Amino acid sequence: MHLSEPRPKTIYINIDLLFDFYSVLFSAYRTYFAKSAISISEFKHLIEGRNLRNGLNCLLQEVTQGFTYEQVKEELKPFIDISLKTIKPNVGAYTLVQNLVNNGSTVKIFTNFEDEVIKYVEDAHKDWFNFEVLKIESLTDIKEDFDDERRDSIIYVDSAIESCINIKKEEDVDVIFIPHSKKLLESFNKDEATKKNLENLKVIAKESIQEVDWDRLGVLNNIKWPDTSYYLKLDAKPTNEEYQVWKNISKLDQPIELTSKIVHGFGRGGKKLGIPTANLDMTHEIEEKLVDLVNGVYYGWAEFMLASPTKNKNGELTYNTRLPMVMSIGFNPYFNNKYKTAEAHIMQSFEHDFYNTTLKVEVLGFIRNEADFIKFSNLIEAIHNDVQVAKDILGAEQQ
Ligand code: ADP
Ligand code: MG
Numbered sequence: 001m002h003l004s005e006p007r008p009k010t011i012y013i014n015i016d017l018l019f020d021f022y023s024v025l026f027s028a029y030r031t032y033f034a035k036s037a038i039s040i041s042e043f044k045h046l047i048e049g050r051n052l053r054n055g056l057n058c059l060l061q062e063v064t065q066g067f068t069y070e071q072v073k074e075e076l077k078p079f080i081d082i083s084l085k086t087i088k089p090n091v092g093a094y095t096l097v098q099n100l101v102n103n104g105s106t107v108k109i110f111t112n113f114e115d116e117v118i119k120y121v122e123d124a125h126k127d128w129f130n131f132e133v134l135k136i137e138s139l140t141d142i143k144e145d146f147d148d149e150r151r152d153s154i155i156y157v158d159s160a161i162e163s164c165i166n167i168k169k170e171e172d173v174d175v176i177f178i179p180h181s182k183k184l185l186e187s188f189n190k191d192e193a194t195k196k197n198l199e200n201l202k203v204i205a206k207e208s209i210q211e212v213d214w215d216r217l218g219v220l221n222n223i224k225w226p227d228t229s230y231y232l233k234l235d236a237k238p239t240n241e242e243y244q245v246w247k248n249i250s251k252l253d254q255p256i257e258l259t260s261k262i263v264h265g266f267g268r269g270g271k272k273l274g275i276p277t278a279n280l281d282m283t284h285e286i287e288e289k290l291v292d293l294v295n296g297v298y299y300g301w302a303e304f305m306l307a308s309p310t311k312n313k314n315g316e317l318t319y320n321t322r323l324p325m326v327m328s329i330g331f332n333p334y335f336n337n338k339y340k341t342a343e344a345h346i347m348q349s350f351e352h353d354f355y356n357t358t359l360k361v362e363v364l365g366f367i368r369n370e371a372d373f374i375k376f377s378n379l380i381e382a383i384h385n386d387v388q389v390a391k392d393i394l395g396a397e398q399q
Pocket of ligand 1: 262263264265266267270271272275276277278279344345346347348349350352353354355
């Protein structure tokens with residue numbers, strides 16, 4: 001640990017800690033393979049931390065014979081494309097990077113991903129992501145790059161545990177290991193030997209980038225991460241600009257219209273999180289319409305229909321008025337990933353529930369992939385960003 005005065009440092013960060021590649025792959029693969037009734041949930045570990053080609057190769061070897069990379073890639077491409085076009089920074093990443101740079105540190109972002117994958121990120125985020133990405137073939141390239149710096153000025157941050165160990169064994173630099181999936185974090189937490197190894201080597205292991213104690217590492221830093229309770233108040237104006245960089249969205253070629261009765265969900269706590277979601281009745285017809293949509297969060301309009309089967313006595317529902325909404329489309333774990341669910345959060349408060357009424361939903365565009373957040377506060381912040389993004393876009397569209 002460096003207890004010297006805080007001063008600018010050079011911080012090497014793997015790009016997969018800054019952008020949510022894992023959700024992109026998971027969501028696209030899961031949507032694609034569901035058509036063949038294959039659930040990839042149990043194969044998640046195979047794509048973790050991998051790029052497009054490696055992730056898919058590992059998946060294909062394990063999941064089934066008879067698919068080839070080229071063949072699947074062709075069919076997967078639309079799913080991957082829309083996902084990569086809308087790739088989001090991981091929660092906190094934008095704030096962190098801006099802060100480090102503003103405080104005089106040098107941020108060096110490295111990757112061994114294919115150029116075509118990185119290009120999507122650069123295109124989608126060109127208004128703020130103006131870093132030259134250091135393309136590496138192996139860790140040797142990183143170590144060579146270290147030679148331009150004083151070793152005690154270097155901090156290396158990676159999601160790959162082997163790389164962290166390798167670097168720390170050979171270089172006298174600070175190393176931070178941040179796993180980027182729940183499963184990896186869990187297996188890491190269970191493995192005493194690995195933990196001991198990291199401890200002995202003095203590799204710092206953290207749950208997320210928001211958890212890193214930059215002050216202790218001698219980095220000039222003054223980020224205050226908001227408390228989870230702040231995000232639970234979804235009506236509050238955001239205190240950070242994180243959501244601004246979430247705004248790249250992908251408009252669907254054709255809006256998708258779904259008319260359905262509102263049914264009970266599985267009480268997975270939408271209301272408790274301050275985001276009740278009206279669950280559509282997944283008729284065969286609706287399922288058909290959603291089959292080609294990547295799992296994730298969408299935005300659009302919702303409208304209560306007069307043909308509502310139950311009379312509404314409260315007089316609070318407005319009919320024939322388009323209300324802004326965000327919608328989550330994904331697989332219901334209850335049905336072991338065979339059936340999709342579609343749940344709409346209308347961005348307005350209602351005094352009463354409206355189960356059994358008929359809602360017409362118009363899905364206009366894609367905000368982000370479904371994600372498996374390690375931290376609850378990250379989930380809440382992501383939903384907050386989704387809502388804010390949808391409000392901005394739909395607000396603009398109405399004028
Ligand atoms: P469930 O698991 O039954 O879907 P939720 O906690 O997701 O339970 O709550 C959803 C219900 O809350 C909806 O079916 C609807 O009747 C009601 N509700 C109240 N306000 C809203 C809102 N703004 N958007 C969506 N649903 C709402
Ligand atoms: Mg719900």
